[in-house]
Amino acid sequence: MTELLLFAIPASMMILGALIVVFAKNPVHNAMGLVLTLTSLAILYITLNATFVAMVQMLVYAGAVMTLFLFVIMMIGVDKPEQSKEQIKGQKLLISGTLLLLISVVTFVGLENGFNWNLLFPQSESSFEGTPSLLASAMFTSWVFPFEVISILLIVATTAALALAYEFKKSDAND
């Protein structure tokens, strides 16, 4: 019962947040909906004993990334409600129809293949805990090569972003 509640409350908050992201008209409300989703996801990680991942999720996504989102929304002044006029005639109907079809297909296939609804906490008996030391020892021994490759990838991306944003002065030689 406790486990079900611990799952159901964050999960429903998550879905609520996702719905706000999609349906709210104001970009700031959308961003806050996303914050709700990301925070609820962090709570779900905690229920799965992955405290480290949960904290990093809060720190990176809910903390840094979303603050930057909000900052950009406010800075470039797109915080006006968006137009709800249809660009293509009947687009809302078309999209809701497609979505409904998709959901029914997935449900049908799931039910046909004997989908087990008791999937909550399949490994809740395991004593594994996502402590930083366990994660670090895995990351820096067996997975050290992918880890370093990812760090190089991130540095390359940062440098590329800098190169794109930086205005190289062409007239330096003439001055």
Add this chain to the structure above:
Amino acid sequence: MSVELILAFVKPLLGLGLLLTNTILLIWLERKVVAGMQSRVGPDRAGPFGILQTLADAIKLLLKEQILPMKADKAMYLLAPIVALVPSFLIFMIIPLGPGFDLKVGGESKFINMVGADINVGVLFFLAISSLAVYSVVLAGWSSGSKYPLLGGVRASAQMISYEAAMGLSLVPVILYSGSMSMSKIVESQAGSLSSTIPIIDSIVRFIPNWNIFPQFLAFGIFFIASIAEVNRAPFDLVEAEQELVGGFHTEYSGFRFAMFFLAEYINMFNMCAITATFFLGGWLGPTFEGILPPFLSALMPTLWLGVKTFGLLFVYFWIRATLPRLRYDQLMELGWKRLIPISLIWLMISAIVLAIRDFGLPWS
């Protein structure tokens, strides 16, 4: 009901009461200290030494009309003060207030730790939750539908992201040095006194406590500066700069909603000082005078030591506020990105190399 369940309710309630009482004291203390530094008297009407002034102010704010601006975004406007309070209460729950004690319930003894939740990633929890505090400022500024609050909100988001990076980076060497991310383990690692392998230095150094501030002095400096910026105190109070922004993000707030922002700011300040004391000044460690004092008092000594350290740091906060002028916006950004972050990165590397040599020996040996 199990003891754990009762504790889960009692601990947050105790924390809430402590923080609220503490805030009343803190606001009075700040006004008195700053007044003393500026050769003024400060509050002296309500109660002895004016100590009830804050209580009177709180009652006034509670009874005031709460104005909702016409152009405000209603949902976000009402949400912002709540978002301000939640992280400040959450952070307090991970600060270890003492070593814990044994409680006898119905014949069986049970260990009770004096911390709301002793999680093994306490440092990360602190950073994650304090990064949520920025939402309240940004949302309040944006939702007020007025230009000065918006400016305050935009400033806040830039400032808090910048200094959060420096703050997080300055904590990494401390984690490396202590060998744990758990707050109570960090406190325990600072027990005893400093020791050195050189006998002459050792005889002097033995009288200095083994606090992180001595080996990690640079990290302490960076963390202290960044923490002042993180709680938006002078000289980093550009977010609410009264002279330029008429109060910044809380301009349009009145009554109890304004009081909630104020409360959150002071609780954040207290938390930040308590956490600084925990990371760098040995937390609750200190002489307990066991045997000299009655056992009840000597059991309270650790908490008292943490209080002394925290209020000492708070005094420095007030002192800085009374003496330093506010930074200009470009100076603020430059200090954060061009000074604090590079220094903390270099310090992290130096600490890592020194610790690696200490633990694994020189690379050629």
